[in-house]
Amino acid sequence: MTTQNKSPVLSQRAKTVSEATSSSLMWDIMNNPWHPSINPDGYVNVGVAENALMHEELLQFLNKELEMSAKYLTYNDGGGGSVKLRQAMCKFLNHHLHPLTPLEPDHIVVTNGVSTAIEHVSWAFADPGEGILLGRPYYGMFMQDISLRPGAKVVPVSFDDVDPFSLAAVDKYEKAILDFQQSTGKRVRGLMLCHPHNPLGRCYPRETIIKLMQLCQKYQVNLISDEIYALSVWENTVDQDPPPVKFESALSIDLRGIIDPGLVHVLWGMSKDFGANGIRIGAIISQFNESFHLAMKGISLYSYTSGISDHLISLLLEDFAYTDSYIKENQRRLAESYAYSVGVLKSQGIQYAPGCNAAFFLWVDLGKKYRELHPGVSEMTEVGEKVMQNLLQRKVFLATGALFGGEKDGWFRIVFSQPRDYLAEALGRIFAAVNDE
Known part of the structure; x- marks a missing residue:
């Protein structure tokens, strides 16, 4: 089967989506996940809104219940x-x-x-x-x-x-x-x-x-x-x-x-x-x-x-007995992961939006830190795109504020609902990317 980018058989709306999809890195990132031993060169992904803190507990419940009519x-x-x-x-x-x-x-x-x-x-x-x-x-x-x-x-x-x-x-x-x-x-x-x-x-x-x-x-x-x-x-x-x-x-x-x-x-x-x-x-x-x-x-x-x-x-x-217990433990782990992440961000002098108590996100100003580390950057220059390029070079993915309608340049969303070793790896790569020229 021959595939053509400008195929006349597609509707205009399908062509628009096709062109947008061809330039998207999302699936490449998700298909190349980091693992410390199996795939150390893969992407550390703290950009997708997934909560991996309770996977084992949920699987224990679901795997024993799979019997259907x-x-x-x-x-x-x-x-x-x-x-x-x-x-x-x-x-x-x-x-x-x-x-x-x-x-x-x-x-x-x-x-x-x-x-x-x-x-x-x-x-x-x-x-x-x-x-x-x-x-x-x-x-x-x-x-x-x-x-x-x-x-x-x-x-x-x-x-x-x-x-x-x-x-x-x-x-x-x-x-x-x-x-x-x-x-x-x-x-x-x-x-x-x-x-x-x-x-x-x-x-x-x-x-x-x-x-x-x-x-x-x-x-x-x-x-x-x-x-x-x-x-x-x-x-x-x-x-x-x-x-x-x-x-x-x-x-x-x-x-x-x-x-x-x-x-x-x-x-x-x-x-x-x-x-x-x-x-x-x-x-x-x-x-x-x-x-x-x-x-x-x-x-x-x-x-x-x-x-x-x-x-x-x-x-x-x-x-109810299981779900009440699950929700309580999930909330405890989310609070613990948030506190850990905030502590690491503060140690690096990175500004974030405080007062969170829900979901699994930190809204962080990596652009401000990048400017502090690179004083030669003009105040008129938007640095969010540059930081994003550095992040991808360091094989760490997080969501840029530009795609989230952020009103100020340089903000990003970090998903902290990951196991501690994974999160530590992600934060380390993020700090290295901000330090890069």
Whole structure:
């Protein structure tokens, strides 16, 4: 078979993705992982949001439970997840997220991962060219999930020197709505909230969420709260400024007098809280929007989860004794890994965004340190790209702030949810890269 880069058989959108993919290093990096003895020349990857701290414990549970009936070799109960899985999710999330209105199976659409869930809500709420708000900095793949196939337009929200978690930040969202509508003549249809936040590792205060809901009500915008890190909240013992905020799900808020309940939707999945990206289980929770659920039934064939994943996760979520213990230990390890990473960064004089208590990220200013070590660099020069080149030469991968909509040059996201020896190797390579010319 002959392959041509300019193949006329591809649609324009496929050509665009093909060209972008050809220049992406991501899969090359993921297919060449570092190992101290087997592959010492591979990449140390602290750029992908994976939690490897509890893999052995989860495997011990899953490997002993893999016994299925023939039902899981069929289409089972449909593309939105088996009744058994949705019932298990309801009980589990009612236990942990404390929704004001208890969840029922019909409130949940199961998808093959939260990326698919994001794409589904973008497709359902926004026509091509219409907007979905996204505060900066943001999880980099939100851009593709929201816009690549659904055709919605991401509307980045800049905060300047305003704390993005504060009440004052809501005014920035409103400005973005008005600017977008004025410049395009199209409406904003959604506000995507990453709560807890990726990459800043903080939770939104309840009062900020309520004010955002009121804004959404004013402009009839869907509030989509991506709570994929909801149970990865831990105690920060090393820095308290800004003071860490307790996580409270959007589901736990009394919506009366605030927002039409049909405009509120929550996303959750197994990838982060259970360190199981490969399981491919996500969920869209919408308690008061029947039309949305009918639309999801129509496209659920395209996001079917594996029968094996459906079965195993049903059993896992039903076992409260195991999951309570797992979550508690995971939170302890995340806190410990954060404290270790912060200590090493401080020893090297590298600035980071403090006050984290959720997820597994450090938002770090490697550009500032690079300038300090290389005083000949002009203040007008953007150094983020140069630091990224150095990092790749040192065979360490982390996410650049430029891809996350960072408002200032030189910031990067480090994923600290890795075993200690792996993390130490990564940090050592990062410091060496910053020292390189």
